[in-house]
Each structure stands twice: as C-alpha cells, then as structure tokens.
Amino acid sequence: VSMKTVSRVLNAEPNVVPALRERVMASVAALGYRPNLHARSLARARSSILGLLYYASSAAFVMGLQRGATARCRALGYHLVVEQLDDGGDHVAEQLRHMLTALRPDGLILAPPVCDNTEVIGLLAQAGVPCVLISPGGDSPALGRVSMDDARAAQEMTASLIALGHRRIGYIHGHPAQAAAPRRLAGYRQALAEHGLPADPALVAQGDFTFRTGLDGCDQLLDLADPPTAVFAANDDMAMGAVVAAQRRGWQVPGDLSVAGFDDSPLASLVWPQLSTVRQPVAEMAEAAVDMLVSRSARPPAGGAATGGEAAGASHATAASLTSAASGGPGVPPMAPPTTHRVLDHALVVRASTAGPRAAG
Amino acid sequence: VSMKTVSRVLNAEPNVVPALRERVMASVAALGYRPNLHARSLARARSSILGLLYYASSAAFVMGLQRGATARCRALGYHLVVEQLDDGGDHVAEQLRHMLTALRPDGLILAPPVCDNTEVIGLLAQAGVPCVLISPGGDSPALGRVSMDDARAAQEMTASLIALGHRRIGYIHGHPAQAAAPRRLAGYRQALAEHGLPADPALVAQGDFTFRTGLDGCDQLLDLADPPTAVFAANDDMAMGAVVAAQRRGWQVPGDLSVAGFDDSPLASLVWPQLSTVRQPVAEMAEAAVDMLVSRSARPPAGGAATGGEAAGASHATAASLTSAASGGPGVPPMAPPTTHRVLDHALVVRASTAGPRAAG
DNA sequence: CTGAAAGCGCTTACAG
DNA sequence: CTGAAAGCGCTTACAG
Numbered sequence: 031v032s033m034k035t036v037s038r039v040l041n042a043e044p045n046v047v048p049a050l051r052e053r054v055m056a057s058v059a060a061l062g063y064r065p066n067l068h069a070r071s072l073a074r075a076r077s078s079i080l081g082l083l084y085y086a087s088s089a090a091f092v093m094g095l096q097r098g099a100t101a102r103c104r105a106l107g108y109h110l111v112v113e114q115l116d117d118g119g120d121h122v123a124e125q126l127r128h129m130l131t132a133l134r135p136d137g138l139i140l141a142p143p144v145c146d147n148t149e150v151i152g153l154l155a156q157a158g159v160p161c162v163l164i165s166p167g168g169d170s171p172a173l174g175r176v177s178m179d180d181a182r183a184a185q186e187m188t189a190s191l192i193a194l195g196h197r198r199i200g201y202i203h204g205h206p207a208q209a210a211a212p213r214r215l216a217g218y219r220q221a222l223a224e225h226g227l228p229a230d231p232a233l234v235a236q237g238d239f240t241f242r243t244g245l246d247g248c249d250q251l252l253d254l255a256d257p258p259t260a261v262f263a264a265n266d267d268m269a270m271g272a273v274v275a276a277q278r279r280g281w282q283v284p285g286d287l288s289v290a291g292f293d294d295s296p297l298a299s300l301v302w303p304q305l306s307t308v309r310q311p312v313a314e315m316a317e318a319a320v321d322m323l324v325s326r327s328a329r330p331p332a333g334g335a336a337t338g339g340e341a342a343g344a345s346h347a348t349a350a351s352l353t354s355a356a357s358g359g360p361g362v363p364p365m366a367p368p369t370t371h372r373v374l375d376h377a378l379v380v381r382a383s384t385a386g387p388r389a390a391g
Numbered sequence: 392v393s394m395k396t397v398s399r400v401l402n403a404e405p406n407v408v409p410a411l412r413e414r415v416m417a418s419v420a421a422l423g424y425r426p427n428l429h430a431r432s433l434a435r436a437r438s439s440i441l442g443l444l445y446y447a448s449s450a451a452f453v454m455g456l457q458r459g460a461t462a463r464c465r466a467l468g469y470h471l472v473v474e475q476l477d478d479g480g481d482h483v484a485e486q487l488r489h490m491l492t493a494l495r496p497d498g499l500i501l502a503p504p505v506c507d508n509t510e511v512i513g514l515l516a517q518a519g520v521p522c523v524l525i526s527p528g529g530d531s532p533a534l535g536r537v538s539m540d541d542a543r544a545a546q547e548m549t550a551s552l553i554a555l556g557h558r559r560i561g562y563i564h565g566h567p568a569q570a571a572a573p574r575r576l577a578g579y580r581q582a583l584a585e586h587g588l589p590a591d592p593a594l595v596a597q598g599d600f601t602f603r604t605g606l607d608g609c610d611q612l613l614d615l616a617d618p619p620t621a622v623f624a625a626n627d628d629m630a631m632g633a634v635v636a637a638q639r640r641g642w643q644v645p646g647d648l649s650v651a652g653f654d655d656s657p658l659a660s661l662v663w664p665q666l667s668t669v670r671q672p673v674a675e676m677a678e679a680a681v682d683m684l685v686s687r688s689a690r691p692p693a694g695g696a697a698t699g700g701e702a703a704g705a706s707h708a709t710a711a712s713l714t715s716a717a718s719g720g721p722g723v724p725p726m727a728p729p730t731t732h733r734v735l736d737h738a739l740v741v742r743a744s745t746a747g748p749r750a751a752g
Numbered sequence: 753c754t755g756a757a758a759g760c761g762c763t764t765a766c767a768g
Numbered sequence: 769c770t771g772a773a774a775g776c777g778c779t780t781a782c783a784g
Contacts, residue, residue, distance in 0.1 A: 034755055037779065045753050064492035068438060069777035071429040072760045079472075086458060089657065093450040100475045104486060109494055111440075112473050114461045125465060131425035133470055241661045267661075274663060277638050296450065300602040300628075302635060395771055398763065406769050430761035433776045755784080763776080768769105 040065060067109070076327050077134045080320060082112045083126075083150070084141040088239075090295045091312060095141055095164065098313030102320040111135065115144060123153055130157050137323030139316065140164060143208050160326045162319040167209030174322045175371045176315045180210050183308045183376045184217025184262075185224075187290055190378060191260045192225050195386045196288065198233065200251040200258035202268050205238040214264045214292060233258055237268050244271025252279065252287070259387035260288035266295040269305055273383065284385035294379050303382035311374045318372050401426060428470070437688050438495045441681060443473045444487075444511070445502040449600075451656045452673060456502055456525065459674030463681040472496065476505060484514055491518050498684030500677065501525060504569050521687045523680040528570030535683045536732045537676045541571050544669045544737045545578025545623075546585075548651055551739060552621045553586050556747045557649065559594065561612040561619035563629050566599040575625045575653060594619055598629050605632025613640065613648070620748035621649035627656040630666055634744065645746035655740050664743035672735045679733050 038046050039054040046054075057063070071077040082099055084092045096112070103110045113129055115122050129135070137160040144150060145163035151170060154161050162174035169175070191199050201218045204211035215234070222229050232254060235247030244263050248271065251258055263269035269291030276287045283289055283303055291298060291307035298305040399407050400415040407415075418424070432438040443460055445453045457473070464471045474490055476483055490496070498521040505511060506524035512531060515522050523535035530536070552560050562579045565572030576595070583590050593615060596608030605624050609632065612619055624630035630652030637648045644650055644664055652659060652668035659666040 032755065034779090035753095038754090041779090047753065050753090062488070062492075064489065066433070066495065066777055067493040068429040068432040068495065069760090070779075072427070072433055072762085073777080073779035074760085077429060086454075089450050089454040093447075093453065096473060097447060097475055100473060104474075104489075107493075109472050109490070110474075111470050112457060112461060113465075114458055127423070128425065128465075129470070131423075132428040132468075134427065134429065241658060242663070245663055271663075274635065274638065277635065278663075280641065297602060302603070302606055302632075302639075393771060395763090396769095399770090402763090408769065411769090427761055430776090431763075433778085434761080434763035435776085753784105755782105757782080758780090760777105760779080764774090766771105766773080768771080 071134065076136045078108050079133060079135045080108055080110055080323055081129065081133070081135040081138045082110055082141065082316075083115055083138055083144050084112070085115055085117045085144055087117075087143070088141075090297070091293070092141055094312030095139070095316040098316030099139060099320055101313070102317040106320065106324050108136075108320070108324065115150075122150065126150065126153055127157075130159060135159065136327035137161065139319045139323070140166075142166065142210070146207075146209055160323055162322050164315055164319065165210055173370075174319070174326075176318045176322070176374065177371075178310055178315070178374050178376045180213035181217035181220070183310075183378075184214040184264075184292070185221045186217075186378055187292070187306075187308055188218045188221035188262060189225070190380070191262060191288065191290065191384065192221065192227070194260075194288070194384065196258075196260040197227060197387075198230070198256065198258040198260075199227075200233045200235065200248070200261040202235045202237045202244055202247040202251075202261065202263040202272060204264035204268070208239065211239075211264055218262060237264065239265050239267060241267045241271040244268025245275045246271075248272035248275035248289075252276065252281070258287075260290070260384065262290045262292075264292055266291035266293045266298045266305060266307055269307065269383070270297065270301055273301070273303070273305075284383050285388060288384040288387070290384055298379075299381065306381045306384040307379050309377045309379050311376065314374050318374065322372070432495065437497045439469050440494060440496045441469055441471055441684055442490065442494070442496040442499045443471055443502065443677075444476055444499055444505050445473070446476055446478045446505055448478075448504070449502075451658070452654070453502055455673030456500070456677040459677030460500060460681055462674070463678040467681065467685050469497075469681070469685065476511075483511065487511065487514055488518075491520060496520065497688035498522065500680045500684070501527075503527065503571070507568075507570055521684055523683050525676055525680060526571055530732075534731075535680070535687075537679045537683070537735065538732075539671055539676070539735050539737045541574035542578035542581070544671075544739075545575040545625075545653070546582045547578075547739055548653070548667075548669055549579045549582035549623060550586070551741070552623060552649065552651060552745065553582065553588070555621075555649070555745065557619075557621040558588060558748075559591070559617065559619040559621075560588075561594045561596065561609070561622040563596050563598045563605055563608040563612075563622065563624040563633060565625035565629070569600065572600075572625055579623060598625065600626050600628060602628045602632040605629025606636045607632075609633035609636035609650075613637065613642070619648075621651070621745070623651045623653075625653055627652035627654045627659045627666055627668055630668065630744075631658065631662055634662070634664070634666075645744050646749060649745040649748070651745055659740075660742065667742045667745040668740050670738040670740050672737065675735050679735065683733070 035046060035050060036054055039051050067078055080103060100110050111133060140161055140163045142165050145166040162176060165177040166175055188199060203215055219229055235250045237243035237247045244267060248261055251261060261272050263272050269289050272289045273283050276283050281287050291305045294307045294309040298307050396407060396411060397415055400412050428439060441464060461471050472494060501522060501524045503526050506527040523537055524531060526538040527536055549560060564576055580590055596611045598604035598608045605628060609622055612622060622633050624633050630650050633650045634644050637644050642648050652666045655668045655670040659668050
C-alpha cells in the first residue's frame with residue numbers, strides 16, 4: 031500500500047515484485063482509478079495529446095484520418111485534439127502558437143493540403159514539435175511522412191483499363207496545387223507510354239477534385255470528335271461527376287463509357303453504378319502517423335536495445351533493460367518503429383463502372 | 392514584477408491597478424508567454440477541454456459540427472478533443488470512462504445519433520459531465536440540447552413545392568432510427584394536410600439517408616402508374632440519388648421532375664443541377680453547444696448579476712462585481728446565456744432542381 | 753526492490 | 769489593491 035509503487039505499476043516500470051504488482055492492479059481495477067492526465071503532463075515533459083491540423087476541404091478524407099488517429103490514440107493512451115485552420119487566414123500563426131504553448135501536444139498530424147503550407151511547416155519546425163505529414167508534396171527534411179504511391183496506383187488503374195481493351199482513355203486532372211494531382215497524372219501517362227499508346231493532350235481535362243469539374247471535364251472529353259471509351263478521374267468526386275455527364279447524354283456506364291475514380295471514398299460504393307477506384311489507406315495512414323509520433327515522444331528506453339546501434343547483449347545491457355525491451359509494453363498492440371517516411375499499400379477496387387469497350391460501330 | 396499579479400491579469404480578475412496591468416500585458420506580449428494549460432487544469436477544477444462524440448456515419452455533418460466547435464473553442468480559449476465511438480462496440484463504456492477520468496473534459500457535445508444512445512447518455516449523466524445533445528430524439532431532462540425545427544422546415548419545403556403548382560409530391564423517408572427522420576416526415580404530411588392534398592401512402596418511399604436508397608426510392612415512385620411531379624428527399628444524399636434515378640430514365644430535372652433535399656451539405660451546390668434544399672445550421676449548432684458548455688463550467692461570477700434571481704444593485708453588489716459583470720470578459724465575443732434547449736433558425740435554399748410542373752399531357 | 757522528498761506551473765484561499 | 773503560502777495529482781531523481 032505505497033504510493034510511489036502505484037506510479038511504477040501504472041507506467042509499467044520495472045522493479046516491482048509480481049505479488050505487489052498484482053495487489054496494486056487489483057485495487058486500481060476495483061476503484062476504477064485512472065491517473066489524471068494533466069497532473070501527469072505537468073510532471074512529465076509530455077502531454078499524451080496529439081493534434082490533427084486540417085483545412086475545411088476534403089471532409090471524407092479528414093474523417094478517415096480521424097478514424098484511424100482516434101483509434102490508435104485510444105490504444106496507446108493518447109488523445110486527439112483537432113484544429114481546423116482557416117486556409118487563407120493570416121492569424122494562422124497565432125492560432126498555432128496558441129495551441130502549441132497552451133496544450134503542449136506531443137506531436138502533430140498534418141492533413142493535405144495543410145502539410146504543403148510552407149508557413150505552417152516553418153513555424154512548426156521552429157517550435158520544435160514533432161510532425162508527421164500525410165501525403166505531402168515536397169520532401170521536407172526533418173519531418174515524418176506517411177503516404178501512398180499515387181503514381182504507381184494511377185499507373186495500375188490505367189493499365190487495367192488498357193487490359194480491358196481500351197485504347198483512348200480520357201483523364202480528368204485534379205487541382206494542381208494539391209500534391210497528389212501531378213503524381214496521379216504522371217502515373218496515367220506512364221501507363222500509356224508503357225503500352226505504346228499515344229499521349230493525346232486533348233484526352234486530359236483540367237479539374238479541381240470537385241464533382242462539378244468532373245462533370246464538366248467529362249462533357250469536354252465526350253464532345254471530342256473521337257471521344258474516349260474510358261475516363262479515369264483523379265478522385266471519386268470527379269468520377270461521380272463523369273458518370274452523371276455520361277448518363278445525362280444517354281450513355282450507359284460502363285456499356286458506353288467506363289469510368290474509374292481514385293480514393294475509394296464512402297460514396298464510391300453507394301452510387302450507381304458502384305465505382306471502380308483505387309483504395310487509399312487513409313485511416314491506416316493516420317494510424318502510422320500516430321505510431322511515429324508516439325515512438326518519438328516516448329522517452330528513450332533504458333539500455334541500448336531500441337537504438338539499434340550497439341550489438342545486443344553488450345556490456346551495458348542489464349537484466350532490467352532486457353526485460354523492458356522484451357515485454358514491449360502492457361498489452362498494447364506493438365508500435366511501428368520510428369521512420370521518417372512510410373509508404374502504405376494501396377489496392378485497385380474493381381466494381382461496376384468499368385468494363386471492356388463496346389465493339390466500335 | 393510580481394507573479395501572483397500576472398495570474399490576475401491573465402484571468403481578467405479585478406483588483407489590479409491599470410498601470411500595473413498594462414505593464415504585465417506588455418511583458419506577456421513581448422515574451423509571447425502563454426499559461427500552460429495542464430498546470431492550470433490541475434490548479435483549477437476545470438480543463439478548458441471539450442469533447443465531441445460521434446459515430447462514423449454522416450461525415451459531412453460531423454465536419455460541420457467540428458468547424459463550429461473548433462472556431463468557438465478557439466475564441467474562448469478552449470480546445471476540442473474528438474472521439475469516434477464504435478457504434479455497436481461493447482467497450483464504449485470503457486472508452487468513455489477512460490476519456491472522462493484521464494482528460495477531465497469540462498463538457499461533451501454529442502452528435503446524432505450518439506445523442507440518442509441511452510447507454511451513453513446514462514453513463515455520462517452518472518459521471519456528472521455537462522453534455523449538450525445535437526438534435527436529439529427524446530427530451531432528456533438535465534442535458535442541454537441544440538436543434539433546429541425539422542418538422543417546420545420540411546413543412547415549408549413541401550409548401551413551397553405546392554406553391555409551385557405540384558399536387559402529387561413524393562417523399563423519400565430517412566432512417567427511422569435517426570430522430571430527425573420522423574420529424575421531417577411529419578412536416579411533409581402537415582403541409583399536405585394544410586393544403587387539402589390527399590396523403591397517398593404510395594408516395595412515401597422508405598430510405599435510410601444513403602444515396603443508394605434515394606435512387607431506389609425515387610425509382611419506386613417514378614414506377615407508379617400516377618408518378619409524382621416532385622420528390623422531396625429527407626436529406627441531400629438521397630436527393631442526389633433521386634436526381635440520378637430521374638436522369639437515368641431520361642427525365643429532365645427540374646423539367647420533368649422537381650427534386651428537393653434537406654441539409655444543404657457541401658455537395659448540394661456542386662452537383663448538377665444544384666439542389667434546392669433546407670439549410671441546416673450545423674456549425675452554428677456546435678457553436679451554441681460550446682457556449683452552453685462553457686457558460687456552465689465557468690465558475691459562478693462574483694455578485695448576483697448573472698444568476699438573475701436578485702434585483703440588480705442589491706445589497707451585496709460591490710463595485711468590483713459590477714465591473715466584472717459589465718466588462719463581459721477580455722475582448723472575447725459575448726457568450727450566449729446558458730439555456731437547456733436552443734432551437735436555431737433554418738432557411739430554404741432554392742436552387743436549380745425545383746420548378747413548376749410541366750403542363751400534363 | 754521500495755519509499756520520502758522536491759517540483760512540474762499554475763491557482764485558490766489567506767493575510768496584509 | 770498586492771503578495772507569501774499551500775496545494776492541485778502526478779513524476780523525476782535520490783536515498784535506502
């Protein structure tokens with residue numbers, strides 16, 4: 031019945047005899063005791079709070095990130111604070127500074143396109159907060175990054191369209207300021223080149239990731255003297271617009287026109303026909319980001335086991351350090367090792383909006 | 392150059408001579424000093440943290456709430472922690488208890504349909520956390536509520552369709568488990584009754600708020616021997632499905648069929664044709680919720696000014712208490728007074744998907 | 753392996 | 769109107 035020992039048990043520190051540990055655990059369970067996060071934050075240097083920064087755009091994407099982040103935070107005893115930034119706002123700096131100094135988050139997750147805002151990045155780097163960028167454009171030196179291979183995914187989707195027999199494949203480009211747009215366009219072009227298909231500039235319509243520009247872009251492509259038999263849009267919102275454009279003029283999808291999207295947004299499997307698309311592992315990206323942040327902010331483990339530099343079992347490895355290194359924490363799912371850049375797997379999701387081209391008349 | 396005085400200045404407490412106050416303010420500005428939230432939380436009873444509880448469903452709605460909540464929190468020096476609950480999950484109780492005991496939020500905002508989960512409500516009430524429910528179904532005694540008048544809004548939209556000349560108006564019903572659905576249906580029926588129109592059960596299709604059921608529901612209505620000339624869907628997702636259903640069979644919207652939605656979701660003004668709908672003040676509801684929570688958790692002001700029971704200027708009203716009551720805080724927008732139930736205004740948004748019926752053949 | 757001391761950065765009563 | 773004291777609930781070094 032001590033008080034310091036309770037702290038040790040709760041933090042899974044070594045040097046507590048099993049029997050005592052048991053007794054404490056039992057009491058904790060019985061009383062439903064939980065440490066007060068704020069007292070703990072004050073005594074430690076860290077707060078067990080992570081922040082998610084985003085703009086109003088791309089609601090579905092942000093919600094996907096939140097799902098992954100809150101789930102992983104919960105498993106690790108962390109909490110997620112969200113902050114919606116005003117895109118053009120000039121007091122963004124003020125907002126951020128306030129959040130950082132008042133709340134002292136252990137790390138920040140930056141959703142696109144916030145992650146490409148150099149002012150924000152600069153401010154955060156200067157403040158010294160660990161950050162992980164989700165699918166950023168440029169490669170930022172000291173910051174963590176999680177992304178998927180947009181170019182490769184677009185290349186694969188285009189190739190699958192080619193494999194179905196399509197030869198004229200239209201493309202609806204995304205907003206050029208969003209980092210993913212040029213990468214996806216490059217993948218489309220690469221697939222064409224790999225299969226010896228001409229890169230007709232007329233087959234690429236400019237969009238900005240909204241439903242409306244998908245509709246307009248598809249109209250533009252279908253108005254061509256030699257229209258495409260398939261249209262690949264850089265995201266699902268535009269793909270849905272493309273479907274409507276086709277249906278509006280009486281074309282069947284996929285009978286008269288195949289349409290493919292990108293993202294696998296929640297709506298993609300609810301519209302008619304269900305959209306063939308690329309599954310982007312949004313929630314998983316947020317989970318990976320949380321892992322990276324938590325492993326950074328965790329105090330360096332005793333002994334040299336996790337630093338990886340020294341050979342295992344070297345002179346300074348005590349029994350205690352080995353124990354703690356082997357246990358890997360109290361029943362919590364194992365954390366991914368800290369990395370500066372993780373690329374997660376995507377997948378092609380073939381549903382009902384794509385098929386082979388109808389025999390030409 | 393004291394230290395206690397700084398605390399007084401930062402908290403806008405009375406009893407500091409203007410000159411001193413100025414001097415402290417200047418230093419604070421110069422050093423960029425901000426109080427550590429965790430230290431403050433520990434010393435006070437409250438954390439300046441609010442929580443938002445939601446399910447995975449209705450991404451756009453939750454994002455709207457977050458927008459309003461984060462903005463208002465920022466203005467009031469609060470922070471928003473989000474928690475996505477597993478709908479069917481049986482460790483929801485565990486999740487909540489952990490959040491409450493560890494983080495000690497000053498209050499919780501419950502998005503629909505979490506706000507109608509009796510288990511959650513019971514747990515929270517028992518824990519004694521102030522809660523505000525967004526558009527809940529039943530009327531929960533001690534909890535705050537913010538909503539809009541769904542029935543009246545639906546009645547107005549239906550009436551506007553009638554005013555355009557429609558006599559057979561189809562309705563696509565929402566998910567009956569969501570509290571808003573029966574209220575909107577009631578409004579539709581009321582408008583019909585008020586204008587002496589028959590309530591044909593065949594004109595009401597069952598949906599569940601998803602795009603897909605809007606499409607199917609509209610198909611069902613248009614297959615009727617005597618199909619409607621207008622369809623009112625209980626939300627925008629279903630209305631978009633209805634538009635596609637019409638277009639798929641070559642009907643023009645609004646030429647051959649008027650379609651109205653509900654919510655004014657971000658997509659509503661991006662689809663083609665742009666949707667006539669009801670604007671639901673989602674962000675404003677979250678702002679109101681934050682105000683209610685903050686005014687609750689604020690410590691009762693000195694003097695009796697804000698309690699409203701005693702006459703102003705009564706015996707105990709000192710100069711100090713009058714000052715603090717009149718100032719209303721340091722440059723922060725005025726807070727709405729604490730209320731147990733606030734109903735916010737909606738608005739009809741007439742866009743391009745509704746028009747008068749084409750002269751019948 | 754275990755505990756008594758001091759401190760994290762603020763605030764609440766209490767004296768002047 | 770202003771400050772010196774004690775404490776919020778935990779944890780970090782330090783002694784046993």
